[in-house]
Amino acid sequence: MASNDLRGRARWVLALSLVGAAVTVAICPFLGGSGLDYANVLRREAPDWAILVNLRVPRTLLAFLAGAALSGGGALFQAIMRDALATPSNLGVSAGAALGAVTVIAFSSGGDTRFPLVWIAALMGAGLVIAVVKALGRSMRFSTSTLLLTGIAVNGICAALVLLLHSLAGITKSFQITHWLMGGIDAVEYAVLILLSAVIVPVCFWLLRMSRVLNVISYGETWAEGRGIDCRRITMRGFVAGAVLVGTTTAVTGPISFVGLIVPHLLRRLVGPDYRLLMPASILGGGAFLIICDTISRTVLAPVEIPVGVTTALLGGPFLVWLLWSR
Amino acid sequence: MSLLSLREVTFRYREGATVLKGVSAEVDGPQVIAMIGPNGAGKSTLLDLIAGQKAPEAGSCDVMGRSAHAMPRAELCRMVAHVPQQVPADVPFTVEEVVLTGRIPYGRGLYENTEDYAAMEDAIARTRLEAFRRRRFASLSGGEKQRVLLAAALCQQSPILLLDEPGAHLDPQNQSQLWELLGELRTSGHLVIAVTHHLALAAQNADRIWLLENGRLAADGPPCEALRPSRLEEVFRVPFHWHQNEQGRVFLTYGQ
Numbered sequence: 001m002a003s004n005d006l007r008g009r010a011r012w013v014l015a016l017s018l019v020g021a022a023v024t025v026a027i028c029p030f031l032g033g034s035g036l037d038y039a040n041v042l043r044r045e046a047p048d049w050a051i052l053v054n055l056r057v058p059r060t061l062l063a064f065l066a067g068a069a070l071s072g073g074g075a076l077f078q079a080i081m082r083d084a085l086a087t088p089s090n091l092g093v094s095a096g097a098a099l100g101a102v103t104v105i106a107f108s109s110g111g112d113t114r115f116p117l118v119w120i121a122a123l124m125g126a127g128l129v130i131a132v133v134k135a136l137g138r139s140m141r142f143s144t145s146t147l148l149l150t151g152i153a154v155n156g157i158c159a160a161l162v163l164l165l166h167s168l169a170g171i172t173k174s175f176q177i178t179h180w181l182m183g184g185i186d187a188v189e190y191a192v193l194i195l196l197s198a199v200i201v202p203v204c205f206w207l208l209r210m211s212r213v214l215n216v217i218s219y220g221e222t223w224a225e226g227r228g229i230d231c232r233r234i235t236m237r238g239f240v241a242g243a244v245l246v247g248t249t250t251a252v253t254g255p256i257s258f259v260g261l262i263v264p265h266l267l268r269r270l271v272g273p274d275y276r277l278l279m280p281a282s283i284l285g286g287g288a289f290l291i292i293c294d295t296i297s298r299t300v301l302a303p304v305e306i307p308v309g310v311t312t313a314l315l316g317g318p319f320l321v322w323l324l325w326s327r
Numbered sequence: 328m329s330l331l332s333l334r335e336v337t338f339r340y341r342e343g344a345t346v347l348k349g350v351s352a353e354v355d356g357p358q359v360i361a362m363i364g365p366n367g368a369g370k371s372t373l374l375d376l377i378a379g380q381k382a383p384e385a386g387s388c389d390v391m392g393r394s395a396h397a398m399p400r401a402e403l404c405r406m407v408a409h410v411p412q413q414v415p416a417d418v419p420f421t422v423e424e425v426v427l428t429g430r431i432p433y434g435r436g437l438y439e440n441t442e443d444y445a446a447m448e449d450a451i452a453r454t455r456l457e458a459f460r461r462r463r464f465a466s467l468s469g470g471e472k473q474r475v476l477l478a479a480a481l482c483q484q485s486p487i488l489l490l491d492e493p494g495a496h497l498d499p500q501n502q503s504q505l506w507e508l509l510g511e512l513r514t515s516g517h518l519v520i521a522v523t524h525h526l527a528l529a530a531q532n533a534d535r536i537w538l539l540e541n542g543r544l545a546a547d548g549p550p551c552e553a554l555r556p557s558r559l560e561e562v563f564r565v566p567f568h569w570h571q572n573e574q575g576r577v578f579l580t581y582g583q
Contacts, residue, residue: 007438212437215420215424215428219425219428220414222409223411225378225380225400226380226410228400228403228404228432230400274424
């Protein structure tokens with residue numbers, strides 16, 4: 001019977017995604033430019049044990065959290081916008097977050113560009129974009145094209161302001177901004193990881209709980225409203241959840257493009273359009289994908305590290321072109 | 328308390344002309360109401376108001392004594408199932424999955440339960456969709472899509488069904504099966520309000536006609552009263568021919 005079909009498939013998808021993510025998390029810390037001396041690792045001796053525990057593992061976990069948040073956020077935006085090409089970036093949410101973060105980096109005194117301040121600024125930037133969108137939504141119906149056009153406008157404005165700040169900032173600040181804008185996964189303290197997961201994990205669970213409702217949103221507002229769903233409320237909550245995911249991630253890693261686009265799309269082809277399967281797969285798969293991209297970034301040209309944003313964009317750009325052509 | 332009560336319902340789109348100008352009607356029991364009228368008369372808007380998707384600017388639209396727009400959506404949707412003229416053509420789900428959306432008002436659990444699947448089976452059987460059940464909705468013809476949407480509304484098991492041109496894309500066989508089904512629904516206690524341009528079928532099958540003209544209810548009554556050619560000719564501006572047989576059934580044609 002169909003009921004068991006779906007539950008069974010959902011279990012399989014969840015199990016496979018979990019295994020995939022777990023394997024990636026377990027293996028990737030051991031890959032790297034400077035080979036680890038496994039004997040030292042086993043004996044928990046310096047420097048290899050320290051490299052693994054203080055650099056590689058936190059970096060892998062950060063990549064996982066960021067990838068999960070960006071990919072889950074991407075799947076969410078595709079659902080509430082009813083558009084395969086919707087992502088936090090082309091709605092202007094990422095740009096808003098980036099503008100917030102860059103403002104703080106440019107104006108903070110000294111080298112204090114650490115997590116909490118940038119985080120708050122990025123969230124505020126993302127929130128500001130949501131507020132603009134919400135104001136627009138009050139005066140007219142939420143139509144996909146209106147929102148995407150708004151996104152383009154907001155993107156342009158934010159990018160211009162980032163450039164302005166960039167040109168006004170001194171050499172040191174300018175370098176910091178450039179570095180941050182490239183997007184990268186760095187080893188962070190475990191405290192930051194705990195804070196990040198305290199934000200990202202609950203929001204991801206909310207996304208999973210909403211997945212059945214997200215399915216119905218794709219039938220359009222009229223149909224969804226006729227099935228008892230308050231579309232406007234769900235859409236607004238979705239935007240807030242997306243802003244939190246993207247703002248939080250962006251604050252730590254800088255803008256990382258294409259994860260929210262590629263991962264849900266690839267998985268859509270594999271598991272189908274049902275968000276009850278697609279959402280868990282996107283969250284776990286996005287985490288695994290960013291870990292892999294980060295591992296590529298720090299190994300291919302070792303000892304030089306490519307910013308992970310470059311790797312995801314180089315993989316994602318061609319994918320986007322292919323997607324547009326095959327659609 | 329009446330099933331549906333419209334009192335002086337007035338509605339205007341933002342910066343637009345007034346679409347509904349004081350529509351009043353009471354519906355007490357199960358029946359099939361055909362809502363007819365020229366394009367732009369306000370038929371779909373009136374359905375939206377009953378479905379609680381729009382709020383009347385003045386007047387009230389009450390379902391079982393409660394304002395449709397003010398009621399929590401899920402609760403209203405357990406009483407009223409609304410089928411719009413169409414949904415996006417590229418909905419990526421299968422027929423079964425589309426039909427199951429009718430179960431959303433009953434629970435926000437992640438998966439459907441056995442009761443939901445039973446309702447789906449019943450709805451698929453009543454709309455004769457067995458052969459299509461695994462097909463992708465996007466691959467169906469216009470008429471098949473309409474039947475699937477109707478099935479989803481049946482799956483919702485609400486006593487009031489609002490259908491916006493349910494027969495627009497149906498061939499004669501499906502068209503007559505549709506009206507037969509609407510008759511069965513009346514027998515099983517449903518109130519069906521269907522917008523239609525098939526005046527002849529409405530005349531033969533509906534219990535009651537709502538004739539909407541320019542935002543006003545120009546006629547409200549059984550077909551033999553509401554569908555008088557003189558009245559219809561004023562509203563639609565084409566000549567009508569009318570014939571009533573011994574059983575009281577009305578046959579209606581129009582044109583030169």
